[in-house]
Amino acid sequence: MKIGTYLLWAAMAVGTGIIVLLGYFVQLDQIPADGLVRNIFELRLLIMRWAVLLAAVSLGIGLYNLFLVHWTKISKQETGWKYSAVLIVTFVVTLILGLVFGPDSRAVLFLFNSIQLPVETSLSALLAITLSLAGFRLVAQRRDLISLVFVGTALLVLIGSGPGIISTESLFFGFFAGLRNWLVQVAAAGGARGILLGVALGSIVTGLRVLLAVDRPYGE
């Protein structure tokens, strides 16, 4: 095994990981510790708080990285550099306003309510068209039993959820509403439970590889 700084990083990752992990299974406050902290539970809280702080500082580094990418694009006058200029101006103005007057100041809330909120909501509205087109293409082009079951189920749930082809007051709505509830609360719930269990298995093993220092995304 070659000796290197990665052993130090691995020790840090494995050490902090095990302390935080034990917190899920063991009442750590009953394990005394002398020195900087009274017990392991306090040490776990400290580690988590440091992690929260480092995550926020990493966000700052990420924003600097974003600034650098677009600044490079402007200085090299690459294609689309004007858009990067718009981004950098609004980023700097909003950041200064937020730092000086606070993120809950009227000026920052003006920018949030006039641009960020409507843009994100409009992107979500675009999703309606995207999903409808995707549903049409899925069943029109793939043409296998699974896609047919997928779109058929979606159709039944839509009809049974609210007004559409059938109004909520029509005679048949009761049948479709019952069928919709059964699909959601039985068939989909069972399938969702299987998917959740599968995803949990995958997550556990991926996390264990990091805790056993087999995967070392933090570099050498």
Place this chain on the structure above:
Amino acid sequence: MPELPLDFIEMIVAAFVTVMILSYVIGDNVLFRIATYLFIGIASGFAGAIAWANVVKPTLVQPLIDKELVSLFSREGAVTFLIPWMLVLFLLLKLSPRLSRFGSLPVALLVGVGAAVVVGGSITGTLIPQSRAAAETLSQEIVFTTSGEPLSIWLENLISALVLILATISVLIYFRFSAQRELTGGARRSRIAEIFAYLGQIFIAVTFGVMYAGALMATIVVLAQRFQFLHDVLTQIVGGT
């Protein structure tokens, strides 16, 4: 006229930006790109300001203002102030490509905590509760009729419980990776696993169909709400009320 012109301006700008984004339906265009870059700039500035105000300033800067220097070097000060400062300084080495290697200590801490939260949260939050819920599906109240319960309800509950267990087991079997090696070098499931996997695929399609319908309903509500907003802005501008 609305009392505060700022609100009115806010509404007008929001309406313009909404139309600029919805124009992407036609195709990628200048309006969409301007609105997008405006949005990314503001979102970044806003997130940076919130992270500073809620986390970085209270932990690293406020103690310098509020507390005396002596207390910062005490036992409590070491863990709440000095060690965090040291970790942050190490992390800032990531900004320089040359020294970036030595900034991996805090990153390793982040990864360790993240991996532990993933493993611990999955075991205690999903694996155990969901397995137990699946096992309890076929409880006595469901299988054996209680007095006064109509037969149809009992039958429906029994079938539902069986379908719930069957769905969970068949979906789990579908995701099984191990397979048998074929003569021609390919890989295939065993006969029984193949049947359960096919059933599992159908239940996955049903589950995804339900979620897709839910998401579609949500986005239609958002689309309707956007046009409701544009309609309100137009009526306010035209009506001048």
Place this chain on the structure above:
Amino acid sequence: MAEIRCPMCSTMNPETAEVCSNCEARLTPLVSGMPPADQQASGVEGIKPAESDVPSDGDDWLANIRAGAIMGSGAEDNAAETDEPDEAAPDWLGRLREADSSIDEGPPTEEIPDWMEDFLAAGDDVTEEEEVPEWLSRVRARREVQTDAQPGAGEDEDWITRLRDEAPTEQPTGVEDLRPSPDVEELTEQPAPQALDLGPPPDVPAPTPQGEMVQEKPIPSYDAGDIAPSPEGIDDDFQPAVGEPILPEEEMEWFPAPDERELLDAEGLPHVPALLDGETEEKAFTEITGLDMDSIELPDWLGELKPSTPQAVQEEDDAADLAPATLPSWLEAMRPVDTFRSEVEIESVEVQPVESAGPLAGLRGVLMAEPVVAMPRTASTAAARLDVTERQYAQAELLQRLVEEEEKEIPPVKAERRRLPLMRWAIALILLLAVILPFGFNQLGVEGYALPSAVSPDFSDLLNLVGSIPADRPALVVFDYTPGYSGELNTVAGALLEHAVMRSLPIVTVSTRPTGPPLAEGLLNQIGADYGAVNGESYLHLGYLSGGPTAVQLFAIAPRNVVLSGYHLPESLSEGSVWGSPLLQGVQQLSDFNLVIVITAGTDTARTWAEQTHPWIGDTPLVMVLSAGAEPLVRPYFEASEKRVDGILTGLPAAVSYRQYSGLPLDTSVQWDAFGLGMLAVELILIAGGAYGVGLWLLRLRER
């Protein structure tokens, strides 16, 4: 029309051309009496003498050569140092002059290199076999056989035509005439001087004169598990015969693959003729199939592993004085024996051609530019077979396919022509119309969809729960969604929060997302305006908890240690901490809140709050307000025997019902109609897609 090859750059030029079209080297010989300008233009620029050196009479070709020698003397000096002293330099000229005068005598004897001498000596005396190298004795045996088979072969014919006569003459029975058809004849007419032409690797298309690419024929794919492919699997077109130029595909079409029945041996196993071993088997094979082995060509890279006759192998063993190396059987079978028969013969001087161009123009017996080894040769007719089993053949096939796949260029994916997104525009238009039309219903007097009347069972529990919560302590409302979902969740959560504000329940908001606090301020500000609820008195914002599930767990254990500053606090609180507010008087931990409402669109966030807070939430009810898509994943927490979620409110229909039954004002009729028409449009789109898909599938079924 015959062509001449330029000695300088090997370009083919028409016979009549004097100067090479490519490098303008002199093609026609220098004949005395040619005017000096022609000599200079004869392409000898490379060694053109300076003006002053040109001798006055100008027409003596030797003077030119001498001038060339002077120019090159600089180089020769160097050479001289290594080979011969200066005085000897003119000596080669002397010899040239002798060669010039006695052109018919052939190459000067004393000049003949040793190997050449042996060769000639061998040519005269056939009997002394010992000294004669063994390969030469076979060459001579070959020549005698040849001369018997082809009496009267024209001495003076061009070496290429003799080469062509070498091609197999006996016509294998049972296979149509393999002799190239007339139009192919012309192609072979062209004197294409080739080096030892083993034929380019089958997958590299030989450059055709017109430069167009020969279309490769794909090797038929088959699974490794199958038995070795019958010879039809190896299409003759694909494998050019050794020595023959690769012809464009269409000309080779008439070269049919042998009939399948003939290739099956007695036991019905597909025999691969080229790979039968041993002389005896070959006879049996020819009798059965009537197919001469020469006509069946191996893949080129296999071609080099030419079979060796048992008899030749025996000879080698005897000659070797070293203890024979013990080779593995499969290697022993594949050991090649030199079966190439040198076709190269050194003709007598009279026959040798006059050098047509270049500095030695006009001379005979000039050594060929190409090394002798490179002269064209063809495999001997009596080639023995490789001792290769079926399995080895299959492995050879596999290896060949691997080689070809490596060299095969991945065909570039043709970029789809960017088609107009008509389908996307059509669907977008339908949806936009469906959502916009309801705004005109009132003016047009059209009646929209009726509001829902049915009440779902888990709905009434929620109504009772919120209706019965005491107002002494605040309700915690978690805004864990991004602005993108505010369109739906503001409408759904608005019903619940309006009900709480209507009942003067104090509300405290918190969020684990940076954009949560401003969303909370926006929604409560809008709801509070109708009920006089004011920030700081009726509701309060704790702000942003950074750190995801870690922060949730810390908040559940000790909220006061985690939330330090608060968000958008009223003036009265902005100096002190948010915990100084009267609203938060009795709150030390999560279970001190009367109700916890989590508004989210993501199932992960819902699971995090359900799992992480469970140990510390105590008896406080937990209600989830979800986006429509998240319901199936959160419902298991609601229906588990040990309830972790006490109430669920999902989607617009449930919100409209909640407003109806909690007595809240109903100003959402237009939005309800827009939602209904939008759902109608989407249902029709999906039905159209399904019909289109099923229709196409049925069409395909009927075609098949």
Place this chain on the structure above:
Amino acid sequence: MGGVDQIGLFILLLFVGLLVFFVTIDRRRPATFRPIRGYEALKGVIERAVEAGERVHLSLGTGSVIGTDSAPALAGLAILTSIAETTTMSDKPVVATTGDGAMAILAQDTLRRVYTEARALSRYSPISGRMLGPTPFSYVANLPILLASEDISVHVLAGSFGAEGALAADFGERQGSFVLAGTDDAQSQALLYATAEHPLIGEEIFAGGAYLNVGRVHRASLRVQDAVRMLIITGIVIGAVLSLLGVSF
């Protein structure tokens, strides 16, 4: 020592034990896995992208490093290692984007390690691992411009996404790129199943390391998942029978 969740600890130790066991027997009894269409196609298109001088883009999603949604991104980093090894010598090496600052740092560290091992550190550029936007929608809104300006022909989504993941996949489809998409959230999987050309469903996103031959431990991980899966199924069946008999647990 009271207050110990024995079941949880037992399951944790079971996972660790099975992982060590399967790593040791992997050489003697190698595993065979069922084919997953997405990963099979991914290998071919990456080679074609390298040959055609086009770029591969890997999105690590918008999850935070210290959240439960960091698992698919950690699996995405294993896929990034495999892709980076193939494209280090390409004219346009792989670009990894994310919606979280810390995840962007991890992406840069992973890329630097691969370039160092390939002795091509001079070709490494720090902005090949970058954050596009701090919030999910701001990250997705930046994608169409990135896909158009950086000539991306392979668009891989391997990380945590919300419903905006469907927009991210659709932007790739409109660009005519090869789209392979997988995440952990079931609802997002449903939307990616409809919009992406090669969706990874369920836990297939976590099998990237094994199917792209990143290492022996990744293959052993899949065998651990399968073993525990069979234990869960057995547990559910036995539990159902016991609860039928009135035994509560």
